[in-house]
Amino acid sequence: MKFGRFLEARMKPEWRGEYVDYKALKDLIKQAAAETEGLGNGVSFSPRTTSLTVSRGARRGAEERFFEKLEAEVNKVNAFTVSGVERAKKRLKGLQERVRSNKDGRDTEALLEDAKGIGDDFLALEKYVNLNYLGVHKIVKKHDKLLPHAPCQQFYISHLHQQPWVQGNFSNFLVHLSNIYSLLRGDTTGQKNEDDAQGFVRSTTKYWVTTDDASNVKHQILQHLPVFQYNVEGEDQPDSQLINSVYLDNTSLELYHGRLDKRPNALALRIRWYGNAQPPPSCFMERKTHRESWKGEESVKDRFTLPEEKMVPFLTGEYNVEQARQDISAKAKSPEDVDKYMAMFTEVQQAVDSKQLHPMIRTQYMRTAFQIPYDATVRISLDTNLTMIKENPENGPSCHEAGRWFRDPTVPLPRHELTRFPHAVLEVKLSLPEGQKAPEWVQSLLASGMLTEVHKFSKFIHGTSVLLPDMVQAVPYWIDDESIRKSIVQSSAPGGPPTSSASRGAPSSSSMSLHAATAHKPRRRTHEDDELTHPLLGDQPTLQLIQRRDESGEGGGKGWGSWLDWYFNSRKAPSKPKTAPRTTPMRIEPKTFFANERTFLSWLHMAITVGSIAAALLGFAGTATKSKKTGEQATDNLVEIIAMILLPLAVLMCAYALMVFVWRAQAIAKKQVGYIDDRFGPLGLAAVVTIALTAIFIISVVDFTLDLISKS
Structure with missing residues (x-):
């Protein structure tokens, strides 16, 4: 589809005259190309000097008119965007006053609808900006294609990035909208959720979100969770905060490979600070320890604070335990806090020294967090503008040689020493009682088609693999x-x-x-x-990409898959809304498949044992029939009856084992949760076995009684 028709199909009808006039600009480019072709040498004539008193003449070339028209269109878009934001802010301010006056709560539903309408209009304005931004990119690219002797794309895009409608940050609008939703929900009151109570199941899932969908995802979330405000002072604060994390590793990338392989107790050590200060007044030394979730263990993250001036001495070992104890004793609230701080201080410093760790990779991003202050049931964070930086420059001293713990900001940063991640990263943390499902709005968000699940995605692993390709021995699946x-x-x-x-x-x-x-x-x-x-x-x-389908069975065909889905999902919640299929890279642990296979073989072993006993009994019954005597007919019938009971039981066990194996294999491949949970199958099979053994016992007692009567 041509971009002009693409633009017309997606523009808001009432804003049609406010978009970049792509067709007119395209026609001017064609006219300019025709003019240059008429000159023969392909270069239009222009004097190298000018005069303040000599007129250039009334006639202007098509290329001049093109740039004049382009600049006018850009200014038009800028004016419309600024006025649109101002209108939205006025509507938002009026809504805030109405919410504060709604003390009895009678108009809550209407106010919620108005808030959603304002948010939707703001998203439409963002779409307007993106379409015009893309239109300018396309038109200057076409200019350079038809007029290669006068390229302008690189210069004009740099000029475009300085425009207020491109450079402006209106994220504080979402903060005000979030505050309105919080007031309407009553998030300011409530009892604290005891997140450390027993019986809670904690799960963390990571997703990729395209930049186009980032604001839409924010809008969907803030309707249910408030934006966490890092600075409560000031009304026009942004919805996100800058976070820097410097990861430590050694020349063999021991920590990288340990985290990549998910080895038990694999470490990740990082120095993190918040805000724009560089260097920061204080920072956090954080340690993440991987634990095997399938064993019922949870990964651990703990940290302690260090002043910035103490960071390099800490890494080199000059800032020792006794000095740290003296400093922390004056600040700690209790002796227990001192002991806890010193224990972690000692362990981290020993790890840095024994593994010869030093700064390797830095991650930098803007984080927007969503959470109800008193409730940790659902916590969501969205990281945007994600950049990974190599801490040790190739053409300069390393951090260790320069006596620094992060890269010298005065040293130039070549493009191959950083990588800009093209997506936002969404992290959903759920702390739910066992057996309880995620809230319906969370399920709807996950099924919206705007999120792409990337299992165990790591910024540290991605940055290391991309920026240090000569040092890695393996790379992540994504x-x-x-x-x-x-x-x-x-x-x-x-x-x-x-x-x-x-x-x-x-x-x-x-x-x-x-x-x-x-x-x-x-x-x-x-x-x-x-x-x-x-x-x-x-x-x-x-990497083989797995085509995900919605759980309604669309695209799955008929046969085993649909029948198994009906059996195992008939007792569960209704299927999610249909969404467009997404092609998503999925990492499947081999041990997961092998565990499913071992369970299948265990069932088969039991079925073969029962079947072998039944076959042996039938063989015994056949041999006994040839030499049977009068009065032994009851014994022969008993053996045959027992065998005829056990053989169908063995076949039933084989069929059940195969059915569960196929179902779990499909669920594992689709990354569906709950594939280990079949609560009724084993119980039903146990009931059948109990009935069969009881029947055999009763028949044996009856046969024994009849045999005694016949002998007497």
Whole structure:
């Protein structure tokens, strides 16, 4: 579809005259191209000097009129955007006054509808900005294509980024809207949720969100959870906060590979600070310890505070335990706090010294958090503008050599020493009592089609694998996703790709290693790649993408799959709303499949044992029939009856084992929760076995009684 028709199909009808006049600009470009062709040499004549008193003449070229028209269109978009934001703020202020006056709560439903309407209009304005921004990109690209002798794209896009309607930050609008929803819900009152109570099941899931959907996702969430405000002072505070995290590792990337493989007790050490201050007055030393969730264990994250001036001495060991105890004793509330602080201080410093850890990768992003202050049942965070930075420059001293714990901001940052992640990252944390499902609005958000689940996504792992490709021996499974490929290419150094260490080292047991046949070969260059390549990217993807379907069974066909879904899901909640299928990379642990297979083989072992006993009894009954004597007919019938009871039981066990194996395998592949929970199947099978054994016992007693009577 041509962009002009694309723009017309998506523009708001009542705003039709406010969009960039793409067709008129395109016609001016064609006129300019025709004019340059008429000159013969392809370059329009323009004097190299000008005069304040000599007129240039009334006639202007089409290219001049193009730039004049383009600048007028950009100014038009800017004026409309600013006025649209001002109108939305006035409506929001009026709604706030109405909410405060609604003390009896009679107009709550109407106020909620008005709040949603204001939010929807703000999202429509954002869509308007995005469409015009894309339109300007397209038109200057077409200009350079038809007029290659006078390229303007690079300059004009830089000029465009300085426009208020592109550069402006209106996130405080969402904060005010969130406050209105909080007042209408009554979030300011309530009892604290005892999150550490027993019986709670904690789950954390991570999703990718496209930049186009980020504001829409925020709007959906703040209707149910308030925006966490980092600074309660000031009315026009933004909805997000800048977070920097410097991750420590050694030259063998021991911590990276441990986290990638999900080894038990794998560590991640990072130095984190909040806000724009650089360096910050104080920062947090955080430690994350991985634990196996399938064992019923939970990963642990703990941290302690250090002043910025103490960070380098802490990493080098000059700031020792006794000095730290003296400093913390004056600030701690109790001796228990001192002991806890010193225990972690000692453990982290020993890990830094023994593993020779130093700053390697920094992650930087803006975080918007959503949570009811007194309730930790549902906590959501959205990280945008995610950037990973290499802490040790290639053409300069490392942090260790320079006596720093983060990169010197005065040292230039080449493009191949940072990578900009193209998506926002949404993290959903649920703390629910066992057996309780997530709230309906959370389920609707997850099924909205705006989220793409990426199991165990890690900013640290992604940044390390992209920025240090020569040092990694394995890469995460999501590296091959097509949506992030361009960002990886842009982070590569100019020239041919170096030989990746992944093709030399042994691959990780639980992660996707680089394709040995293509990791070290230069990738075919395209016009989009220019002269950039990256050793993580080969000609063939190493990851198979799983096509996700909605749980209503669409696209699944008939047969085993639909029948099993009916059986196992008939006792569960109704299916989620239908959404468009998404192609999502999924990491499946091999041990999960093997566990399902071991369970299947255990059932088969029991079924074969029961069947073998039944077959042996039938063989015994056949042998006994040949030499039977008068009065032994009852014994022969008993053996045959027992065998005929046990054989169907063995067949039933085999059928059940196969059915459950297939169902669980499908659920594991689709990343569906609850695939281990079949509460009625084992109980039903146990009941059948009990009935069969009881019948055998009764028949044996009857046969024994008849045999005694016949002998007497």
